[in-house]
Amino acid sequence: MHRIRHRSLSVPVALAAGLALAACGTSPTATSSTDPSATPGPDAAGPVGGDEREVDAVTPRVLLAHDAGLTLLDAETGEVLHEEAREGFLRLGAAGDGRHVVVADGGTFRVFDAGIEEQAHGDHAHAYEFTPGLTDVTYEAPHAGHVVPHGGRTALWSDGEGSVQLLDTAAVADPDADVTRLPDPSPHHGVAVPVEGGVVMTHGTEEERSEVRFVRDDEVLARTTDCPGVHGEASAAPDLDGDVVLFGCEDGPVVFRGGDFHKVEAPDDYARTGNAAGSPVSSVVLTDYKTDPDGDPERPTRVALVDTREDSLRLVDLGSAYWFRSLARGPMGEGVVLTYDGSLAVVDVEAGVVDRRIPVVAPWQEKEDWQEPGPVLQVAGDLAYVTDAERRELVVADLTSGEVVARHALDHAPVEMAVVTGEAGGH
Numbered sequence: 001m002h003r004i005r006h007r008s009l010s011v012p013v014a015l016a017a018g019l020a021l022a023a024c025g026t027s028p029t030a031t032s033s034t035d036p037s038a039t040p041g042p043d044a045a046g047p048v049g050g051d052e053r054e055v056d057a058v059t060p061r062v063l064l065a066h067d068a069g070l071t072l073l074d075a076e077t078g079e080v081l082h083e084e085a086r087e088g089f090l091r092l093g094a095a096g097d098g099r100h101v102v103v104a105d106g107g108t109f110r111v112f113d114a115g116i117e118e119q120a121h122g123d124h125a126h127a128y129e130f131t132p133g134l135t136d137v138t139y140e141a142p143h144a145g146h147v148v149p150h151g152g153r154t155a156l157w158s159d160g161e162g163s164v165q166l167l168d169t170a171a172v173a174d175p176d177a178d179v180t181r182l183p184d185p186s187p188h189h190g191v192a193v194p195v196e197g198g199v200v201m202t203h204g205t206e207e208e209r210s211e212v213r214f215v216r217d218d219e220v221l222a223r224t225t226d227c228p229g230v231h232g233e234a235s236a237a238p239d240l241d242g243d244v245v246l247f248g249c250e251d252g253p254v255v256f257r258g259g260d261f262h263k264v265e266a267p268d269d270y271a272r273t274g275n276a277a278g279s280p281v282s283s284v285v286l287t288d289y290k291t292d293p294d295g296d297p298e299r300p301t302r303v304a305l306v307d308t309r310e311d312s313l314r315l316v317d318l319g320s321a322y323w324f325r326s327l328a329r330g331p332m333g334e335g336v337v338l339t340y341d342g343s344l345a346v347v348d349v350e351a352g353v354v355d356r357r358i359p360v361v362a363p364w365q366e367k368e369d370w371q372e373p374g375p376v377l378q379v380a381g382d383l384a385y386v387t388d389a390e391r392r393e394l395v396v397a398d399l400t401s402g403e404v405v406a407r408h409a410l411d412h413a414p415v416e417m418a419v420v421t422g423e424a425g426g427h
Contacts, residue, residue, distance in 0.1 A: 046131040047131060048113050048130075048131055048132065048133040048134065048135050048136075049113045049115075049130050049131060049135060049173070050130065050131050051130060051131045052128055052129075052130050053128065053129055054126055054127065054128055055127050055128065055129050056127065057127050058116040058117070058118060058127045058128075058129065058421070058422040059074055059075060059076045059077075059116075060075040060076070060116075060380055060381075060383075060419055060420060060421045060422070061073065061074060061075055061081065061114045061115070061116060061132075061419075061420045062075045062378075062385060062394060062417060062418070062419050062420075063092060063101050063112060063114060063417065063418045063419075063420065064387070064394075064410070064412070064414040064416070064417055065090040065091070065092050065103070065414065065415050065416040065417075066373070066412035066413060066414050066415055067087075067373075067412065067413070067415070068085060068086075068412050069083065069084045069085045069086035069087070069090075070082075070083065070084040070086060070090065070103070070112065070134070071083050071410075071411070071412065071414075072112075072114060072115075072132050073394065073408065075383075075385065075396065075419065076406070077408075078394065078406065078408025078409065080411075081115070081132055082115075082132040082133050084112075084133060084134050086105070088105060088106060089371055089415070090103050090104065090105055090415075090416065091103070091104040091144075091416055092104075092416040092417065092418040093146070093147025093148075093418065094147070094149065094418050094419075094420070095111070095147070095149060095154055095169060095172040095173075096149020096150070096154050096169040096172070096424065096425065097149075097169050097170055097172060097173075097424045098116075098117065098118065098420065098421055098422050098423040098424040098425060099113065099114055099115075099116060099117045099173075099420060099422065099424075100112060100113055100114065100135075100172055100173050100420075101114060101418045101420060102147045102154075102156065102172070103134070104144040104145065104147065105144065106143075106144065107140065107141060107142045107143065107144060107160065108138050108139070108140055108141065108144060109138060109139040109140075109141055109144050109147070109156050110134055110135075110137075110138050111134070111135045111137040111138070111172060111173050112132075112133070112134050112135070113130060113131075113132055113133060113134075113135050113173060114132055114420035115129055115130040115131060115132030115133075116128070116129055116130070116420065116421075116422040117130070117422050118422045118423050127422065135173055136175070137172075137173050137174070137175050139156050139165055139179070141156055141157070141158035141160070141161070141163075141165065142158050142159070142160025142161050142187075143158060143159035143160035143161075143187075144156070144157075144158060144159075145157040145158060145159040145189065145190070145191070146190075146191040146192075148191060148192060148193050148194070148233065149169050149194075150193055150194050150195065150235055150243070150245075151194055151195065151196060151243065152168065152169055152170070152194075153166055153167065153168060153169055153194035154166070154167055154168075154169045154172055154194070155191075155192040155193060155194050155199065155201075157190055157191050157192050158187075159187060159188065159189045159190065160187050161183065161187055162183070162186050162187040162188050162190060162204075163181055163182060163183040164181070164182050164192035164199065164201055165179050165180070165181050166179070166180045166181075166182065166192075166194060166199060167179045167180070169424070170424075182199060182201065182215060186204065186205045186206070187205075187206060188202070188203075188204040188205050188206055188209050189206075189209070189231070190202035190203075190204065190209065190230070191231075191232070191233050191247075193233050193235065193243075193245050193256075195214075195242070195243040195245065195256070196242045196243055197216055197221075197242075197259075198214055198215050198216035198217075198221065199214075199215055199216075200212060200213070200214050200215075200233075200245055200247075200256050201213055201215060202230050202247070203223075204230070209229065209230050210225050210226070210227050210228045210229070210230060210249075211223060211224065211225045211227065211230070212224050212227055212230055212247050212254060212256070212261060214256065214259065214260075214261075221259065222256075222259060222260045222261060223261070224254055224261035224263070226249075226254060226261075226263050227247055227249035227253075227254045228249055228250045228251060229249060229250035229272065229274070230247055230248065230249055230254075231248050231249075231274040231275075232247070232248040232273070232274045232275045232276050232287075233245055233246060233247050233248070233276065234246050234276035234277055234278035234285045234286075234287070235278045235280075236278045236279070236282065236283050236284070236285050236308040237279065237280055237281055237282055237283050239257065239258070239283070239309065241257065241258035241259070242258070242259070243256070243257075244256065244257045244283070244308045245257075246276055246278065246285045246287070246306055246308060248272070248273040248274040248275065248276055248287060248288075249272075249273065250270060250271070250272045250274075250293075251266060251269065251270065251271055252264045252265050252266030252271050252273065252313060253273045253276075253285075253287065253306055253313075255306070255308045255311055257308060257309075262311045263311070264306055264311045264312065264313050265312075265313070266304075266313055267313075267315070268291045270290075270291055270292070270293045271289065271290075271291060271304075272288075272289070272290040272291075272293075273287040273288060273289060273304055273306070274287075274288060274290070274324070275287065275288045275324040275327060276288075276306075276327070277327040277328050277329050277335070278329065279329040279330075279333040281332065281333045282329070282333030282349060283307060283308050283309045284305050284306065284307055284308070284333070284349040284350070285305075285306045285308060286303060286304075286305060286306075286327055286329065286335040286337075286347065286349065287303065287304045287305075287306060287327075288300060288303060288304070288322070288324065288327065289302045289303055289304040289315060297323070297366055297368070297370075299321035299323075299340075299365075299366060300321060300322070301317055301318050301319060301320060301321050301322075302315045302316060302317045302318070303315070303316050303318060303322075303327075303335070303337060303347070304316075305335070305347070305349050305352055314352050316347055316352055316353065316354065318337060318339050318345045318347075318354060319339075319341075319345075319354075320339035320340045320341040320343075320345070321339065321340045321365075321366070322337050322338060322339045322340065323366040323370075323374065324370070325338075325374065325375065325376045325377060326338040326339065326375075326377055327377070328377050328378060328379040328384065329379060330346065330379060330382075330384075330399050331379075331381055331382055331399070333349060334346055334347060334348060334349060334355070334399075335347030335348075335349050336377065336379055336384060336399065337377075338360070338361075338375055338377040338386060340363060340364060340365055340366075341363055342359060342360060342361045342362050342363045342364065343357040343358055343359045343360060344357065344358040344360055344377070344384055344386070344397060344399075345357055346358065346399065356402060358384075358397050358399070358402050358403075358404075359404075360384070360386045360395045360397050360404060361375060361386055361388040361391070361393070361395055362388065362390065362391060364388075364390065371415065372415070373389035373390075373413035373414060373415050374389050374415070375387055375388060375389060376414065376415075376416065376417040378417055378418070378419045379399070379419075380419045380421050381421070382398055382399050382400050383396055383397065383398060383399065383405070384396070384397045384398075384399055385417065385419050387410075387414045387417055389413045389414060389415075390413070392409065392410040392411070392412070392413055393407050393408065393409060393410060394406075394407070394408040394410055394414075395407050395408075396408075
């Protein structure tokens with residue numbers, strides 16, 4: 001294990017316009033909130049994270065990544081609060097503190113401040129607003145990949161190094177945050193999840209990966225090699241022995257529980273569960289389910305429900321296909337899947353049936369290139385947020401009433417989305 005003190009290597013946002021970032025020579029420059037080419041929000045004149053003011057309440061905000069950069073919206077009104085001009089493919093991951101989003105930008109993780117926060121003071125919670133935008137805090141990571149917050153820590157994975165940087169979630173925007181780096185012997189497309197007593201992380205190479213390890217400091221406490229093509233993870237409700245985490249494999253997932261790994265059998269020889277959605281109130285994890293190793297892309301209509309207590313799996317046919325950005329969980333642990341017919345299939349994960357459907361967007365189909373704009377589903381509280389890339393809309397649906405409550409026009413076709421509520425929450 002190597003423990004380092006993190007310091008930002010980027011140019012401060014207020015000076016960034018027209019300058020190349022030293023941390024990534026081929027990356028374009030972020031546009032300052034004071035740049036006239038950007039769309040200014042109400043706080044555009046202040047420094048990012050500054051101009052703190054207490055408000056009665058915070059409204060969730062939605063950060064969208066598109067071919068022109070980043071756009072921050074008020075989720076209730078659709079008002080554009082801030083824009084950042086930036087080229088290249090950007091991936092978004094919630095930092096876990098309810099305020100910041102981590103932007104994977106080539107070889108760098110960049111921290112975006114959504115500008116809202118709820119703080120507890122005694123028996124009362126106070127709401128605050130700040131100036132939003134990209135901060136000058138960065139984490140260098142060749143081929144920056146997955147971002148996973150869990151249990152008060154956030155893991156930043158580098159595919160190019162096969163390493164993970166771990167830090168306290170509350171310190172993700174601190175330029176002097178304490179960062180612990182755990183290297184893996186070989187670069188690979190992987191992921192890490194902070195858990196009590198250590199971290200669970202993949203191990204492999206660019207050609208093959210089938211191992212997941214439970215690591216504390218430099219010691220491997222447990223491992224499994226029974227996870228070919230390991231990809232994706234999701235946390236379920238913890239049990240009496242602590243954290244429960246699922247990892248997707250090509251022959252049925254594995255579950256980390258009680259400090260060890262447990263294999264889940266699947267009914268097909270090839271049964272890929274590479275993308276998953278967990279819930280803190282459910283022991284069942286919702287995953288995709290693919291059975292064609294040559295599918296490019298495969299368009300499955302079935303999802304898997306994995307019981308992480310019994311290490312069992314059952315399938316639910318949705319009657320319509322979906323893709324990897326289609327999976328989410330509702331406030332009561334229900335599964336929510338955006339399908340090709342343009343509706344949200346709400347799945348009762350205990351009964352294993354589609355409980356109801358909520359029409360939200362026009363029918364769609366996955367494109368050949370997954371980096372092209374396509375629909376994205378995110379859920380926060382009772383509300384589902386769905387992007388309609390073709391119509392350039394953000395649709396908000398109430399999962400309780402089953403009604404669409406808002407449709408916001410967008411200036412760009414979104415590729416990625418992160419919803420920020422102001423409330424800190426784990427993975």
